[in-house]
Amino acid sequence: MALTSLRAVAAAGVTALALLGTTSPAVAGKPAGGGTAVTHDEQITWQGWSGAGWSTGTAAGTTATTAGLTLGTPIGTTLYRDPHTGTRRTWTYGTWTSPLTEVGFGATELIASWNADTPAGTWLQVELQGTYTTGTQTPWYVMGRWASGDGDIKRTSVDKQGDKTSSVWTDTFAVNNPSAGVLLRAYQLRVTLYRDPALTVSPVLRSVGAMSSNVPDRFTVAPSAGGIAWGTELAVPRYSQEIHAGQYPEYDGGGEAWCSPTSTEMVVEYWGRKPSPADTSWVDPSYADPTVDHAARMTYDYQYQGAGNWPFNTAYAASFPGLEAKVTRLHSLDELEHFIAAGIPVVTSQSFLASELDGAGYGTAGHLMVVIGFTATGDVIANDPASPSDAAVRHVYRRDQFEQIWLRTRRTTASGGTGSGSGGIVYLIKPTDVAWPSVAGSSNW
The missing domain is CATH 2.60.120 (Jelly Rolls)
Structure with missing residues (x-):
């Protein structure tokens, strides 16, 4: 799999971007301290x-x-x-x-x-x-x-x-x-x-x-201040990957293997697009949420033998009319908050032990979920597809824990060894007529 990042300056159809540090503007009504300047090593x-x-x-x-x-x-x-x-x-x-x-x-x-x-x-x-x-x-x-x-x-x-x-x-x-x-x-x-x-x-x-x-090797990252999108939650559809366990082994069999296409499909449908009934006519009619099965098939990498290829997922999202998508990396939850404030949910990649993310109830060497908002006190609201049902997909995760497991590049595994982390990987998916948020006065993404 991969590790990524971004920021863009538009000029005659050519974009170029370098996120070498950002300042998050203070937001009226948010806690003091939100938006302090942060110097980034990456x-x-x-x-x-x-x-x-x-x-x-x-x-x-x-x-x-x-x-x-x-x-x-x-x-x-x-x-x-x-x-x-x-x-x-x-x-x-x-x-x-x-x-x-x-x-x-x-x-x-x-x-x-x-x-x-x-x-x-x-x-x-x-x-x-x-x-x-x-x-x-x-x-x-x-x-x-x-x-x-x-x-x-x-x-x-x-x-x-x-x-x-x-x-x-x-x-x-x-x-x-x-x-x-x-x-x-x-x-x-x-x-x-x-x-x-x-x-x-x-x-x-x-x-x-x-x-x-x-991005330097790191087991921990400095927490961001927040206060940019606290109290904002986006109405993103909820899909569980787990209810698909055992479906279509030729596309890696659902369940924990389908976190990426399930997350991507949630965001595609948030923007009012989805596969048509004709597109999903190949799916067993007894299966719930056939659009998730379709997303898994259409993101499947036959060499990797899974649906978790990052650019294949963003290319799938952008195959729907009017959507654009890219794989990148962000510096902090402060940066991610700007996307939520702009109405753009963000797919994130992370890995963790069960003890490192309260309320998850599982550990993983690599998993994707959709950040859909923040509580009034800054904790992360996520549509986590690793849930037993669609109704159970919404989770609230501690801000400090989430930021660590998402941004770090090194972690301690259950066996005591050293594993890798995504270093802030995200999928950014939005309509072409929706502007990228401006961060610290930078040009649009």
């Missing part, structure tokens, strides 16, 4: 392309339209053997390559995410080539082969990619040994659009970008 940046930004890259067989980047006159054909079906099929294709993009600091991780439409008979591939602080380059790494459906290719990450300095772990580029001093200085993204040669329909890439970050 470095996080989001950089992306859409709209007029396509002109900054290099196109070969692709063209920019008002809808997004599409295939123009393909530059050739290629034979793709789907590793999960064995099917060999010829595709026409074109590419778009971003300019060489400076991160702005030495990064240890990068996660790409994209928003696209892939009609039947089309798909896309996203690749990354990094430049190290030494000036040498990585190979071109595949960050995902993706289609919104599963009738043409099986959606997949690619294993066993790496060199002596870095590796790709499902959806995350990571420097193997940051302490050695060789880090990621710059990168390019390359997107290849594919279609059946017998068709004229094209995939449409609406945006692509990446979060780069350097």
Whole structure:
């Protein structure tokens, strides 16, 4: 899985962002002290392309339209053997390559995410080539082969990619040994659009970008002040992953394996979108909440063999009309509160022992849930899909405990060893006509 972050400055369709510290403005009626300046050790940046930004890259067989980047006159054909079906099929294709993009600091991780439409008979591939602080380059790494459906290719990450300095772990580029001093200085993204040669329909890439970050190893984090969205709760639908236990083993069997698509589906439906009855007609009619089953199928990564690939989840969310989504990382609950204040629920990734999160009743090496608000005293209100029923999904978790288990990058496991933490990973999902919140006077996300 992955680790991520973000902040954006919009310019001619190109976004670039670096969250190197934020100040949370005081909110009338909130406790004094909310919004004090916080200095962060971690470095996080989001950089992306859409709209007029396509002109900054290099196109070969692709063209920019008002809808997004599409295939123009393909530059050739290629034979793709789907590793999960064995099917060999010829595709026409074109590419778009971003300019060489400076991160702005030495990064240890990068996660790409994209928003696209892939009609039947089309798909896309996203690749990354990094430049190290030494000036040498990585190979071109595949960050995902993706289609919104599963009738043409099986959606997949690619294993066993790496060199002596870095590796790709499902959806995350990571420097193997940051302490050695060789880090990621710059990168390019390359997107290849594919279609059946017998068709004229094209995939449409609406945006692509990446979060780069350097988050230090840490078992604890300094608590944030809060006071920005206290007393605010969003009316997000409640779905339990547990009531799906044993359903569709070909998509990892429901239950604890479906925390990510269940969380994503809750936010999609909060925004008034959802799979149609025709979309879910394949689901056993005796199963409750068929849209959750559908989300699991449409986020399933056939190499990872699970529905927890982070960019596949945000790409699924953005496949609904009018929605956009990305994977990133936030610095604190203060930052997250700005999204709640703007009416935007946030999907978070965390890992913890049962003793570290009062009221959860379970421990996990990795789990996603939806932060939907804050109590009047600043505790976190979450739709936690690891609940026995839809009615039981709403939980209130202690602010100090939640912030630790979400933001840390290292933790002590039940056996006394050392495990990893997400370091503040989130899915951000919203309609395109809803503005990203402004944090500390920064440009929109």
